[in-house]
Amino acid sequence: MNVETGERTGAFSAAGLTAVEAAQRLRRYGANSVAARRRVPPILVWAGRIATDPMAILLAVAAATYVALGDQVDAWVAGIALVPIVLVGVVLEGRADAALARLRDLAAPRARVVRDGVEQEIRAEDVVPGDLLVVGEGDVVAADGDLVEGRLAIDESALTGESIPVEHAPGGDVAIAAGTVVVGGRGTAHVRATGEASRYGAIAAMLRDLTPPRTPIESAIRGVVFRIGIAVVCICVAVAVSERMHGSPWTVALIAAVSLGMAAMPEELPMVYTLYLALGAWRLARDRALVRRLGSVETLGSTSTICVDKTGTLTHGRVELAEVVAREGDEETVLETAVLASEPRGADPLDAAFTRAVLVDPRVGAALLEDVPYDARRRYAAKRWRLHGEVIHAVKGALEAVLDLTHADPATRAEAWNANDRLAAEGMRVLAVARAADRAPLRLLGLAGFRDPVRDDAPAALAECRSAGVRVVMITGDHPTTARAIAQRVGFGADADRLVTGDALDAADDDARRALIGSARVFARTRPEQKLTIVRALRANGEVVAMTGDGTNDALALREADIGIAMGRRGTEVAREAAGLVLLDDDVSTIVRAIRDGRRIFDNLRKAFGYLVGFHAPLLAGAIALPALGLPLLLEPIHLVWLELVVHPTSSLVYEGDPADADVMRRPPRPRTEGLLRRSDWLRPALLGTTLALAVVALDAWLLLTGTAVGTARAAALIVMFVGQTVLVFVQRSPARPVWRGAPPTPVAWWLAGATLASLALAILVPPLASVLHLGVPSPSLALSAVGAALAATLWLEPFKR
Numbered sequence: 001m002n003v004e005t006g007e008r009t010g011a012f013s014a015a016g017l018t019a020v021e022a023a024q025r026l027r028r029y030g031a032n033s034v035a036a037r038r039r040v041p042p043i044l045v046w047a048g049r050i051a052t053d054p055m056a057i058l059l060a061v062a063a064a065t066y067v068a069l070g071d072q073v074d075a076w077v078a079g080i081a082l083v084p085i086v087l088v089g090v091v092l093e094g095r096a097d098a099a100l101a102r103l104r105d106l107a108a109p110r111a112r113v114v115r116d117g118v119e120q121e122i123r124a125e126d127v128v129p130g131d132l133l134v135v136g137e138g139d140v141v142a143a144d145g146d147l148v149e150g151r152l153a154i155d156e157s158a159l160t161g162e163s164i165p166v167e168h169a170p171g172g173d174v175a176i177a178a179g180t181v182v183v184g185g186r187g188t189a190h191v192r193a194t195g196e197a198s199r200y201g202a203i204a205a206m207l208r209d210l211t212p213p214r215t216p217i218e219s220a221i222r223g224v225v226f227r228i229g230i231a232v233v234c235i236c237v238a239v240a241v242s243e244r245m246h247g248s249p250w251t252v253a254l255i256a257a258v259s260l261g262m263a264a265m266p267e268e269l270p271m272v273y274t275l276y277l278a279l280g281a282w283r284l285a286r287d288r289a290l291v292r293r294l295g296s297v298e299t300l301g302s303t304s305t306i307c308v309d310k311t312g313t314l315t316h317g318r319v320e321l322a323e324v325v326a327r328e329g330d331e332e333t334v335l336e337t338a339v340l341a342s343e344p345r346g347a348d349p350l351d352a353a354f355t356r357a358v359l360v361d362p363r364v365g366a367a368l369l370e371d372v373p374y375d376a377r378r379r380y381a382a383k384r385w386r387l388h389g390e391v392i393h394a395v396k397g398a399l400e401a402v403l404d405l406t407h408a409d410p411a412t413r414a415e416a417w418n419a420n421d422r423l424a425a426e427g428m429r430v431l432a433v434a435r436a437a438d439r440a441p442l443r444l445l446g447l448a449g450f451r452d453p454v455r456d457d458a459p460a461a462l463a464e465c466r467s468a469g470v471r472v473v474m475i476t477g478d479h480p481t482t483a484r485a486i487a488q489r490v491g492f493g494a495d496a497d498r499l500v501t502g503d504a505l506d507a508a509d510d511d512a513r514r515a516l517i518g519s520a521r522v523f524a525r526t527r528p529e530q531k532l533t534i535v536r537a538l539r540a541n542g543e544v545v546a547m548t549g550d551g552t553n554d555a556l557a558l559r560e561a562d563i564g565i566a567m568g569r570r571g572t573e574v575a576r577e578a579a580g581l582v583l584l585d586d587d588v589s590t591i592v593r594a595i596r597d598g599r600r601i602f603d604n605l606r607k608a609f610g611y612l613v614g615f616h617a618p619l620l621a622g623a624i625a626l627p628a629l630g631l632p633l634l635l636e637p638i639h640l641v642w643l644e645l646v647v648h649p650t651s652s653l654v655y656e657g658d659p660a661d662a663d664v665m666r667r668p669p670r671p672r673t674e675g676l677l678r679r680s681d682w683l684r685p686a687l688l689g690t691t692l693a694l695a696v697v698a699l700d701a702w703l704l705l706t707g708t709a710v711g712t713a714r715a716a717a718l719i720v721m722f723v724g725q726t727v728l729v730f731v732q733r734s735p736a737r738p739v740w741r742g743a744p745p746t747p748v749a750w751w752l753a754g755a756t757l758a759s760l761a762l763a764i765l766v767p768p769l770a771s772v773l774h775l776g777v778p779s780p781s782l783a784l785s786a787v788g789a790a791l792a793a794t795l796w797l798e799p800f801k802r
Contacts, residue, residue: 016114016132025128032143032194033125033201109577111142114188129191135176136186140577143178143191144198146170150187156180239627272608272651279656280601288584289594290568296580299563300598302670303470305543306591307534310476310483312567313548313588314490315452319349321357322428325419326446327412334446336362337435340394341383348374350431350450362387377527380405393436398479399447402432406442416444423449424481427489459491461589469668470595471543475523475531483524495521502526505533514540531557544672546591548583549575565591592665600660602670608655609677610685611732615651617689618696618721619643625697631704634696634717638773642763646725646756654729654749661736661743685732688794692724695793699786711776715764716786719778722760723790726753731794738798 017025109124114132124142127133133145135152152168154176168176168187176189179200195201236257244253277298281291291297308314324331335357342351344363355361367386374381380397395402399420403413416432423430428449436442465472474492476483480499487496500520505513517537523530531549535557538545547554547561555578558564566579567586576582583590622634635643696717703713729749734742745753763769764777778786 015117017128017130018116022115022126022128022131025130026126029129030195031125032127109140109142112139127191127194129194131191133189133191134186135182135189137182137184138575139182141176141178141180141182141189142194144175144193144200145189145191146175147187147189151185152176152182152187153184154180155183239624242627268612268651269609272612273605275652276601276605276608276656280597284581284594284597285584287593287597288587288590289597290582290584291580292576292582293580296563297598297601299544299580300546300595301602302544302672302674303546303563303595303598304669305471305473305538306465306546306548306595307473307475307531307538307561308548308588308591309550310474310478310486311452312550312569312586314458314474314486315454318452319353319429320451320453321353321448322451323423323449324446325423325449327416328443328445331446332358333435334433334448337392337394337445338396338431338433338448339363340366340385340387340392341381341396341433343373343381350429353450354448391438393442395434395442396431399430399432402434402442402444406434406444408444412444416447419447420479421481423447424479425485427451427482427485429478429482454486454489455587455589457587457589461592462491464592464665465595468595468665471521473521473523473534473538475526475534477526478524480524483522487522492521498522499524502530505530513537517541528554529556532560535560542672544669546581546595548591549579550586554578596660596665599664599670600658602676603661603664604655604658606677606681607658607732607735608651610681610735611655611728612651613677613682614685614689614692614728614732615725617686618693618724621690621693621697622700622717626700629701631701632710634700634714636774639718642759642773643721643725646722646759650729650752650756654746654752655733657746657748658733659743681735684735684797685728688728688731688797691796692721692728692790692793695724695789696720699789709776711770711774712778712782713776715770715775716778716782718760718763718775719783719786720790720793722756723787724794726756727791727794729753731798734801736801738801739795740798 110121111124111127112119112121112134113127114120114134119134127142129143131143132148133142135141141154147168147170149170154166154168156166156177170187175192177200178194178198193199193201240250240253240257242253244250277295280297284291284297324334326334335354338354339358340362342348342354363385365387368383369386369391370382370384372378372380372382374397378397379401380395382393382395385392385394395405399416403416408416420430420432426449428451431448431450433445433448434442435445462472472492474483474487474490476486478486480501484496484499487499498519498521500516500523502523502525504516505523505526508516513533514537517534518541523534526534531547531554535545535547539560539562545561546563546565547557548565548567549555549558550567554566554575558566558575558578563581564579565581565583566575568576568582568584569586581594619635619640626632626634699720700713700717703716704710708716729752730742730745731739733739733745733749763773764775769775770777
């Protein structure tokens with residue numbers, strides 16, 4: 001068990017563990033994580049892949065049948081063919097697994113500990129008993145421990161169900177627990193239990209074998225494969241029975257059924273889907289967008305609305321004190337009072353900006369008598385100090401909130417609002433400052449205006465969103481005038497006037513609130529919890545919503561959105577855990593790049609699946625039509641193995657790395673209800689596959705009926721099939737325009753096309769290979785005729801593309 005021995009109050013070093021001690025304890029207690037499922041030995045993994053791969057099962061049946069026929073050569077060939085079939089699948093799936101492993105490493109939770117006297121960030125799973133764990137607001141506690149310094153307010157609802165945060169102080173009887181969330185304060189804890197020995201770990205251990213639900217399209221793909229598989233089995237049985245009824249031996253009937261099964265089974269679909277999403281997610285991570293849930297890649301392609309927080313996303317998140325408007329006294333008095341109302345070591349950038357603006361901190365030597373921290377509902381912060389023998393009340397906050405605390409006359413209020421509106425119209429965030437001595441009433445001293453510079457690339461990013469049919473909604477706690485000014489600066493244009501305040505949302509009934517949210521483009525004076533209301537209303541209106549957030553109180557909205565997007569730099573651990581996508585640079589342009597790449601990935605998946613539709617058509621036609629005509633099989637199991645070795649890498653590698661289409665961000669989002677393949681996505685390749693199948697079957701049947709040797713006829717038909725499939729690769733890369741006007745082929749496409757045609761030439765011209773594959777050598781004129789038939793069957797539709 002990962003438990004530190006000794007008394008709870010045992011001694012510890014303020015310098016924390018040394019690196020050597022930490023390494024020793026990590027070996028002794030193990031990683032601070034719930035143990036994964038017991039790893040299956042690699043040999044059993046391979047055996048499992050073979051036992052569950054439909055193609056491997058059919059090959060095994062074919063090999064056994066050839067043995068029964070006494071055909072030892074074909075039996076050996078079918079048996080040996082199991083190796084490359086399984087190997088290709090393992091290599092391609094291993095590529096996806098490697099990409100996912102790299103993503104898991106990037107997304108691993110982090111923790112801060114004191115080691116060798118230095119505070120440092122490490123992976124949460126490397127925390128060991130005896131560590132000094134440093135936690136602050138927004139952190140997820142990494143391990144059970146005793147608080148030794150600081151005060152914390154912790155949300156323990158994940159463990160206890162109690163919604164009220166629990167206060168913790170050094171010396172308390174209740175230890176802080178792993179998996180809980182710090183909602184206030186900062187402190188240091190002595191780690192006592194990690195991993196499954198922690199309270200959270202014990203619960204997580206019971207849940208580790210639960211499988212997360214599949215995405216809708218993943219479930220649809222598996223459903224299609226399952227239904228086709230059932231249909232294929234039924235058809236194979238029917239073919240075997242038909243062959244027997246026509247007098248064929250049962251072994252020949254079984255080979256015909258196996259060949260049909262191998263031709264019809266679309267076992268590539270799940271592998272291609274997982275591979276594309278995994279590699280797409282890895283590419284997104286290189287573009288500073290970390291995908292935490294693979295299904296988020298699928299969602300990116302259909303995002304129709306992005307709700308973005310202004311600060312740090314549209315702007316730099318860097319506060320600059322731009323102007324002070326002093327009503328009574330001078331600017332120095334306004335700034336001094338603002339500093340007195342600020343937190344000494346708080347994380348609020350406005351507090352830090354006030355502190356930087358004064359020459360001498362007035363809090364030095366002063367005694368704090370009362371502290372009223374900022375609250376989102378009150379919208380002000382207040383402190384009472386004893387300063388140089390005098391009691392001072394200092395208040396800062398939103399102008400309307402501060403004015404309510406004063407007894408300002410109408411003229412003072414009008415003057416203050418005029419100054420506030422002027423600063424806000426210039427895009428500044430405005431705080432009012434008030435002060436009182438002893439029991440005197442508060443009086444308004446003045447206003448301070450802050451500016452957060454707009455990111456240089458934000459206007460271009462928003463313009464690209466508009467061209468892509470993606471609506472951007474800005475959410476901010478700023479004054480409406482400030483919010484409107486910022487919206488205009490980042491390129492909202494006339495939409496900046498479609499503004500709704502948080503108070504308006506609260507005052508509206510459900511129907512009116514939904515209408516307000518549906519029409520708004522800017523939300524001002526909103527509280528963090530209102531983000532959840534906005535997300536729910538947008539989704540109820542049929543939108544696919546991406547939601548950005550960085551705070552603990554954003555977690556519910558991030559989870560509720562179709563895709564939650566957390567800020568990687570300033571976001572809390574809770575926000576990152578709730579999100580499906582983490583922006584490593586907190587930049588709105590990264591969201592746009594992620595949407596563009598999500599659409600690219602989805603487009604390429606459609607191309608690959610369309611290619612597979614076209615690929616299987618001639619295989620099926622040859623397996624069904626020729627036996628129905630009483631002619632020999634065109635494709636025996638060995639030929640189908642050869643074709644599978646072509647289709648797996650082609651469908652997995654050619655389209656996956658294709659660049660985005662030029663118009664990818666000039667078309668509307670994919671509707672929520674739209675499946676992976678639209679009618680146009682499968683109809684065109686199915687039509688081309690059908691014409692190619694007709695060419696293959698017609699040539700083979702004509703040659704056989706005119707007395708051509710079976711091997712020669714098969715070789716000519718395979719030339720039509722292989723050349724046609726190769727052309728289909730390039731045709732499918734350009735589904736919307738003629739292939740000669742599409743994107744130039746990638747090096748991968750050229751290499752795989754060359755390898756495919758080279759394998760065809762070797763199979764026909766090298767006698768040992770031709771003997772194994774039962775192929776003859778067609779005459780040059782017949783070979784050229786076959787090539788012409790392939791080109792005609794696959795290129796005839798190109799001039800009609802629009």
